[in-house]
Amino acid sequence: MNSFFKYFSDIFHGVKSLLIGMSVTGRYFFSPGQIVTQQYPENRKNLQMFERFKGEVIMLHDGNNQHRCNGCGICENNCPNGSIEVIPAKITGEDGKSKRVIDKHIYHLGMCTFCGLCVKNCPSNALGFGQEFEHAVFDRSKLTKVLNQPGSSIIKGVE
Amino acid sequence: MKEIINLPVSNIEEEEYHINMGPQHPSTHGVLRLLVSLQGEMVRSLKPHCGYIHRGIEKMCEKDTYPQVIHLTDRIDYLSAHINNHAVCLLVEKALEVDVPERVRYIRTIMDELARIQSHQLWWSSFGMDLGGLTCFFYGLRDREMILDIWEETTGSRFLQSYNCPGGVMQDIHPNFQKKVHAFLKTFKKKIKDYDRILSGNVIFENRSQGVGILSKEDAISYGVTGPSGRGSGWSCDVRKTEPYSMYGKVQFNEVLRYECDTYSRYMVRMQEMHESMNIIEQLIDNIPEGEHSAKMKAVIKLPAGEYFQRVESARGELGLFVVSDGNKTPYRMKFRTPSFSNLSVLDHISRGMKIADLVAIGASLDLVIPDIDR
Amino acid sequence: MTFNIYDFTSFNRWIDEGLNSFMSPTWALITEMAIIGIVFLLFYAVVGLFLVYAERKVCAFMQNRVGPNRVGPYGIFQTIADFIKLLMKELVYIKDSDKLLFNLAPFIVIIASFMALSAVPFAKGLHAIDFDIGILYVIAVSSLGVVGILLAGWSSNNKYSLIGAMRSGAQIVSYELSVGLSLLTIIVLAGTMQFSEIVEMQRNGWFIFKGHIPAIIAFIVFLVASTAETNRGPFDLAEAESELTAGFHTEYSGIKFAFFFLAEYMNMFLVASIAATVFWGGWMPFHVSGWAGFNTIMDYIPPFIWYIGKTAFIIWLMMLFKWTFPRLRIDQLLTLEWKYLLPINLVNILFMAFLVLMHWHF
Incomplete structure (x- = not known):
């Protein structure tokens, strides 16, 4: 029974950690103000x-x-x-x-x-x-x- | 794993095949060539072939004066250029019994820690890239840019600064230095949380790194795996603690030790070392004493005849510098004990029985810099 | 001529009748096939090139970069320039490679994705062929691509390619199962395999809302499994660039490499289309039963826009996966499939069948 719960808690924690990671990239995707690239020949x-x-x-x-x-x-x-x-x-x-x-x-x-x-x-x-x-x-x-x-x-x- | 390693030899030779990882390969970060014997996806053994970027730095040092040697040490381990310079300067100052001003010690220590942070940032970037998370690469480089800007303002160069010179530093810190370091610390403390979110806590990353590449403490000691890689095996080998130099004896910091002995623990040691380095910089940055930025040195530096040894903690481990002097202005022999060379030697031992993907992860966790291996 | 942006059936009939009026039925059929083929080829190229551009832009924004911005405004012609470059590059002959299979492999990959595209309904009446076993056809045809990848890896006479191809084989064989089973979950709810009927059944609510919990689980499983099936990160083991340099297409250059490249993006588009059609109603506008006014407003948005919007969102999700996660290892990849996705999927089908039996769906 213990391993049964572990199976689901593994899934839960795994998905949670993946969502946290996606929130980082997703946040940067929607904040174009944070772009750091310099446009070299133009500047x-x-x-x-x-x-x-x-x-x-x-x-x-x-x-x-x-x-x-x-x-x-x-x-x-x-x-x-x-x-x-x-x-x-x-x-x-x-x-x-x-x-x-x-x-x-x-x-x-x-x-x-x-x-x-x-x-x-x-x-x-x-x-x-x-x-x-x-x-x-x-x-x-x-x-x-x-x-x-x-x-x-x-x-x-x-x- | 064990059964595969212990298979009878004749059986293996039929199924074994070799691939060359490198000298041009994305995961070797340079011109390192690994001759890997594979059985399916399983690494049976591997043989590193070095020398593709051997420039004969030790020999070149023999014709250079001591101040000239410094610009060559930049190019040994280019990611901890400041720290390599520091080693030469400490050695010369020790041999000549020069007392450097307090201000110089502060500046050198801060610069060393900045070098350590940027080296670990780049390591984190390439670690993520080796595991397939390409976004990590850009986040690491983005934050590293702030340190490079700080350096460019003070030393004039972004990468290979040659900032230290025997007796002090080339020029005094820029008036903006302290302000910019504070700004960097403030920003990076926020950004490093992103590092944890995107990679450290990620379930895929944990599975890829936990239990992979077990390096026991005994092996670490016998192979001489120093630095964060050795401390990830629980070996207390931080030169900053065992033989404090410059300001390290006077600042409070923890030697990061972890005992899991795997790739994950080597990863976590470096992540925490970035925090510790920021901690050291914070203690020093506001207290830089006034004074000269260099001690008075003779125009021509001649070391008394004899043998000298100096070690420092570079970003990859213990950098040892051994000089034999015959009393001339150039060293008779200069030998570098570079950390990456020793760290590479253990790669075969810990990656046997692992998969190719693990080999890449292990190689990344040892944080090899190829010019550091070949010199 | 009755061109209607909301319903292409009459437009199709107009073409059909027009051709039949001055040709024999056989020739009319052949002409229609040729027209459809050309249209699809154009569509394929345009969408492929655009997706490459979109991927580069999306990943650039996620990484605080600008992305391509030199060729044309905002760099939109960058991929066309790249394509011209690839066309002009030399096709390198590999020593001791199996020449026939080496040259055949990119075509198999690209034909497989091309064939699967024909069953996708883009808008009402806008599909090449409306099989009554549409889903089965798509599953069957889209998994043909792995043959091309295996051939490419085998014939290249390169150990990296071979390892990549073998990985890809193991991967696609496993994940095909999850893709099929997650679509089966929706087939249980819909009771049909025909795409047009599946879309039509979602007129009063998309399946992901109708089937609530099991449908959402099936959607997530489908998204993961299909990402793996298209060989995209974090499941891009077949071309894991940090381990195998470029995996199965290491030895390919020029236009043959471009075929693999294009096929990868078209597979992604295809998978996103299937997901959009089966789970999110395809071209069907967003309807809430009972809200007549709201539904009419939604109906004003052309079906094609709905379809593209949904597909684009799912493609964006897949790009987010690729640019966030590190790559799995081959044993973890198989563990994920056989220990997690497959059991979850099987239980989910049972759950869905029970749901349909008890009429607990909306």
């Missing part, structure tokens, strides 16, 4: 990334097309993957002494793992993270970027 205009978002490594330039990089190469040493290459150049300054400046700061985005060591260890805070995240290209060579903008020079006083 591109007002898509705001967080300020610390690591999109890509950039060299910070000010309004006069000047940056703070003196080509010391600490970022290159700190990069675990060798995705940064610093090519320095020597110029002769106004006082006649030859001076080390950056010629090309080459950044291989395809190899970067965004560990942030270059940005953290830069002694003159020349590097930063950009907000760009749409990196897809058809040619891998386009992922190699030169970070210092053409014609840019170093800000006076940070050498």
